[in-house]
Amino acid sequence: MPLSLLTLNDGTKAPWIAFGTGTASYGKDVRQSVTVAIQNGFTHVDGAQQYQNEDSLGAGIAASGKPRSELYITTKLGNLKPGDTPRSALEESLRKLGVDYVDLYLIHHALPNVGRLKDIWIGMEEAKNAGLTKSIGVSNCTSDHLSEILEVATIPPAVNQLEVHPYVWMALQPTLSLHRKFDIVTSSYGGLSPIVRGRGGPLDPVVANIRTRLEHTRGSMVSEGQVLQRYLQQKGILVVTTSTKVERIREYLDTENIPELTPDEIEDIEAAGAKLHKRFFPRNWPPE
Secondary structure (H helix, E strand, C coil), rough: CCCCCEEEECCEEEEEEEEEEHEEEECCCHHHHHHHHHHCCCCEEEHHHCCHHHHHHHHHHHHHHHHHCEEEEEEEEECCCCCCHHHHHHHHHHHHHHCEEEEEEEECCCCCHHCCHHHHHHHHHHHHHCCCCCEEEEECCCCHHHHHHHHHHHHCCCCEEECCCCCCCCHHHHHHHHHHHCCCCCEECCCCCHHHHCCCCHHHHHHHHHHHHHHHHHCCCCHHHHHHHHHHHHCCCCEEEEEHHHHHHHHHCCHHHHCCCHHHHHHHHHHHHHHCCCCCHHHHHHCC
């Protein structure tokens, strides 16, 4: 079954779930894992210059046998070298990836570029206008960072990729409010962190109870990871996730086949999340 799509503010559409090639895969050869992910149903792959593996990401795409037209490819702008521009950096990424264009090109980090975000965004627009990317956006941008970019943007960011899960949901509200105002899609990385990196928190029993209910309703197994990913999907969030295990990859793709969470269950997740503020990737965000 084709993956559900999210409509971006530029009219393009993106699969709601992406296979990521960062975190544990940073600097590693991802050819095999990318090929397996695509062959099992992922059509959206998420890379970055900073991950130092765009060449093997491209090799995995090629080895999958999937036509380029059926794939959605994201990459991200790293720290610019002297003399480079967002366009020239993307041209280098395209060479490594072995494709003529990407679907989404993001500024990876705002913090190292404070004071330069306007100029960089103008360069992002140039890359899009040159046909090297269909959409442009940002990552790890607060509402203040977004406001700075929007002062000069003739093309507003289509996506902002952030650490998103219930333990940061309350803190993200000013940023999410700006997303709603400009129809910016929220993308999540680290969405499973509360149950992968942060066991023992107030979310644990809530997720466990919802999982039990969903299994009873479905009549087959539901994982705690699927509960959190289903929550994110129902909030309209583009989820970036990853695994080297085939069974886990299939589980992620099966998420949209499980029953929907009820409004009360969503409220319970957010109430539990509000009891603990915890970032698992704090270096990507200003001090709080």
